[in-house]
Amino acid sequence: MSIVENVSRRKFLAGGLATGALVLSARLVSKRLLVAHGEESAGAAAFDPTIWMSVAPDGTVTIVAHRSEMGCGSRTSLPLIVADELDADWPRVRIEQAIGDPKYGEQDTDGSHSVRSNFELMRQVGATGRSMLISAAAAQWKVAASECSTEPHFVVHKASGRKLGYGELATAAAKLPVPKKEDLKFKSRKEWSYIGKESTALFDLPDMVTGKAIFGMDAAMPGMVYASIEHPPVLGQKIKSYDDKAALKVPGVQKTVVIETVTPPHAFKPLGGVAVIGDNTWATFKGRRALKIDWDSSPHSSYNSAEFRKTLEATSRQPGKVVRNVGDVDAEFAKAGRPGAKIIEAEYYTPHLAHVSMEPPVAVAEYRDGKVLAWAPTQNPQAVQETIAGVMGIKKEDVTCHVTLLGGGFGRKSKPDQVAEAAVLSKQLGKPVKVTWTREDDIRFDYFHSVASMYMKAAIGADGKPTAWLQRTVYPPIGSTFDAAARYADDEMGLGWNNLPFDIPNHRAENGPADYHVRIGWLRSVANIYHAFAIHSFADELAHNAEKDSVEYLLGLIGPDRIVKLDLKGDEAEDDKSYPLDTARLRRVTEIVAKNSDWGKRPMGKGRGLGIAAHRSFLTYVATVVEVEVDAKGRVHIPNVWTAMDAGTVVSPDNIRNQCQGAAVFGTSLALFGEITATNGAINQSNFNDFVIARMSQAPRHIDVEVVKSEAPPAGVGEPGVPPFAPALCNAVFAATGKRARELPLAKMKLV
Amino acid sequence: MIRLKVNGQERTFDGDPGMPLLWYLRDVAGLTGTKFGCGMALCGACTVHQNGEAIRSCTTAMKEVAGTEITTIEGIQPMHPVQRAWMEIRVPQCGYCQTGQIMQAIALLKDNKNPSDDDIDMTMSGNLCRCGTYSRIREAIHTASKELAGKERA
Numbered sequence: 001m002s003i004v005e006n007v008s009r010r011k012f013l014a015g016g017l018a019t020g021a022l023v024l025s026a027r028l029v030s031k032r033l034l035v036a037h038g039e040e041s042a043g044a045a046a047f048d049p050t051i052w053m054s055v056a057p058d059g060t061v062t063i064v065a066h067r068s069e070m071g072c073g074s075r076t077s078l079p080l081i082v083a084d085e086l087d088a089d090w091p092r093v094r095i096e097q098a099i100g101d102p103k104y105g106e107q108d109t110d111g112s113h114s115v116r117s118n119f120e121l122m123r124q125v126g127a128t129g130r131s132m133l134i135s136a137a138a139a140q141w142k143v144a145a146s147e148c149s150t151e152p153h154f155v156v157h158k159a160s161g162r163k164l165g166y167g168e169l170a171t172a173a174a175k176l177p178v179p180k181k182e183d184l185k186f187k188s189r190k191e192w193s194y195i196g197k198e199s200t201a202l203f204d205l206p207d208m209v210t211g212k213a214i215f216g217m218d219a220a221m222p223g224m225v226y227a228s229i230e231h232p233p234v235l236g237q238k239i240k241s242y243d244d245k246a247a248l249k250v251p252g253v254q255k256t257v258v259i260e261t262v263t264p265p266h267a268f269k270p271l272g273g274v275a276v277i278g279d280n281t282w283a284t285f286k287g288r289r290a291l292k293i294d295w296d297s298s299p300h301s302s303y304n305s306a307e308f309r310k311t312l313e314a315t316s317r318q319p320g321k322v323v324r325n326v327g328d329v330d331a332e333f334a335k336a337g338r339p340g341a342k343i344i345e346a347e348y349y350t351p352h353l354a355h356v357s358m359e360p361p362v363a364v365a366e367y368r369d370g371k372v373l374a375w376a377p378t379q380n381p382q383a384v385q386e387t388i389a390g391v392m393g394i395k396k397e398d399v400t401c402h403v404t405l406l407g408g409g410f411g412r413k414s415k416p417d418q419v420a421e422a423a424v425l426s427k428q429l430g431k432p433v434k435v436t437w438t439r440e441d442d443i444r445f446d447y448f449h450s451v452a453s454m455y456m457k458a459a460i461g462a463d464g465k466p467t468a469w470l471q472r473t474v475y476p477p478i479g480s481t482f483d484a485a486a487r488y489a490d491d492e493m494g495l496g497w498n499n500l501p502f503d504i505p506n507h508r509a510e511n512g513p514a515d516y517h518v519r520i521g522w523l524r525s526v527a528n529i530y531h532a533f534a535i536h537s538f539a540d541e542l543a544h545n546a547e548k549d550s551v552e553y554l555l556g557l558i559g560p561d562r563i564v565k566l567d568l569k570g571d572e573a574e575d576d577k578s579y580p581l582d583t584a585r586l587r588r589v590t591e592i593v594a595k596n597s598d599w600g601k602r603p604m605g606k607g608r609g610l611g612i613a614a615h616r617s618f619l620t621y622v623a624t625v626v627e628v629e630v631d632a633k634g635r636v637h638i639p640n641v642w643t644a645m646d647a648g649t650v651v652s653p654d655n656i657r658n659q660c661q662g663a664a665v666f667g668t669s670l671a672l673f674g675e676i677t678a679t680n681g682a683i684n685q686s687n688f689n690d691f692v693i694a695r696m697s698q699a700p701r702h703i704d705v706e707v708v709k710s711e712a713p714p715a716g717v718g719e720p721g722v723p724p725f726a727p728a729l730c731n732a733v734f735a736a737t738g739k740r741a742r743e744l745p746l747a748k749m750k751l752v
Numbered sequence: 753m754i755r756l757k758v759n760g761q762e763r764t765f766d767g768d769p770g771m772p773l774l775w776y777l778r779d780v781a782g783l784t785g786t787k788f789g790c791g792m793a794l795c796g797a798c799t800v801h802q803n804g805e806a807i808r809s810c811t812t813a814m815k816e817v818a819g820t821e822i823t824t825i826e827g828i829q830p831m832h833p834v835q836r837a838w839m840e841i842r843v844p845q846c847g848y849c850q851t852g853q854i855m856q857a858i859a860l861l862k863d864n865k866n867p868s869d870d871d872i873d874m875t876m877s878g879n880l881c882r883c884g885t886y887s888r889i890r891e892a893i894h895t896a897s898k899e900l901a902g903k904e905r906a
Contacts, residue, residue, distance in 0.1 A: 071846030211785020407848025665884025
């Protein structure tokens, strides 16, 4: 019944967002069968087509999107797979956004795995519906189902020239048993009408260009009040005293409410602080400026970025925990005194980054009778349920989370702390509350991309190729957000560190410990950003040291076509079975971008240069060539970028191009400008003036994307375009200027 | 009492005259197509037209718009060639900044019917897009410019 509630709430909240309600009576599969099916295959993973789609008698097909739309296309791509196997006419498909509910399985739209993890399930949902519609038609015509076929939105009996629309068949089909998966007939690749084709744009595109799209910022509940929260400037600071007299005099301000300061582990709990409650957003912002708060000190008040960097670097020079070992790097380094052998070392550093999705964190929630109803731009509605349940001491099932469109996410919106704030305030105020973070809140109180330090060491043989390669990485791990004692980055090792694809006989990857002082979180492509920066900058350093062409050298490092044997555990080991690390695919994307960029033939004037990097992340192979022009003032311009992505089977090629174009801009921002620093525990940046992201004039002018044709299983798309960008850019800057960037952002480096 | 016209409709406002137009539009008038991004005129998500000129509504106080005519994305009717070009080129990813981008692009094409890449970069660089749709925005503006030129010739 949650969907019925969903529809009515939506209408009530968002007006025209949902015009046609779900027609429950015409659900394709009856509830009775659903129960029987559930008993057969117990557990949350039981296949239940009714939760995913329905066909109404008017022919409207409703498909549930259980993952969030933050710009990566998941909300369109998954229903599109269902529609393809169902053989539905896409213009007659409606998409209904799912609430958070474990019946949908995992719902965290992160890790670039929405399509990868749901491709076969979505196909099964569509094929099930198609099979039942065919059976209904066959029964009506008294012919064998095998004689029937479909064309978009119709079942056809070619022999007699008869056809029936899906809507006409819906009621009869709903009475039929759900066919078993092994009895389903799936379309062949050749028969796909939407998957891999160019014909389909984002479902929400018309609403997005007319201002009708409903983001979290646009959600509202009747009778709601507005809240803006002054958070502790330093993580963990408590309020000593505060004075809200001036704030309460601001017209429109109703009152102030204290939220208790968070204690570790911070997870997604509210940070704490003083909330200003008002009649409108502006009143609460203005009221906050009039607050006077005296904060206590925190264990993190000693956090200073410059000193912390020294600590990280010192750790990176010491042996760490070994996360992958091949051969014996130490023995090889010990031979370094031999004639012709050489040791090369380099250290790389990247700062904290903030997500700055264009829509800052925002949420509306109402607490009533022990239950919470929330509307939020969240990547993870089940985390909203769990977090609010934990913070408020209620049951997860008593938290209903509706998901709006997200004005960007990039990993920030996997963490629903602002939704919990709204729920906590609503309980205190007895009415619905909308919490809006300012851009300053967003930047100062982010779950930051980690600051990282990497140490690299190679022994070089007579042919210029490394005979040994040691890499060590150190940074406060994301795990510290969930376990204050976590100092090693166990979960991040699979993000470009324990899977070096190079053909080097002796290799060791290590990780050193670090303490956290701010909340650390995932940011688009996560640890791949600094791992790829170190690995592919270092690879290019070795190429220049060997006086070899960078592409030729990189292809030599990738080496002969082979499956790289990795020593992985848990989910990573499972992924490795279906998605082995295939160097032929990495080589191919490298060769494609070299060709597309006219590498080696492209005329390069003074101050111009090309750089390359090829990196596999989220099981997708990406190579990028960046062309830079460094002007007389040392400013970096990027006239051209070429990217090739092999993400296996592709649902929407145009979406891949869009994601890769976006990744180039995201990469430009972090490579040229992005830096978050702390002084005495407080973040120094606050808005787009001091946390800079690329503007149109600073972004690459032309971005060419080649989507590699592949029948391999689908892999990630949203994130993998990002990691190779910064090293390719820095390698290009070296080619243009002879200056090697060993830290980001480049804006801090004098290039002329 | 502040009087203004929003999307052709007469309106009055007797609240805080220092309230930015953005929050009046969103919280008071219920026109949520105009977005909040920074509050400092740094990102352009809040772009609307005042007497046909693009302004940042997040730093424009209500007292500054008294007696003027405001157009928001909801007031662009029927669909503008810029919006059609945005759909044809499939510009948006998350879509949040795009209403501001579109309002800025409409104003650009009013002043400069055939903008060069550099003209577009210059005008549109006040509008941030974290998804990074800039190359498609540039392409869509060229597409819209051609459609508008075609209309004038016809």
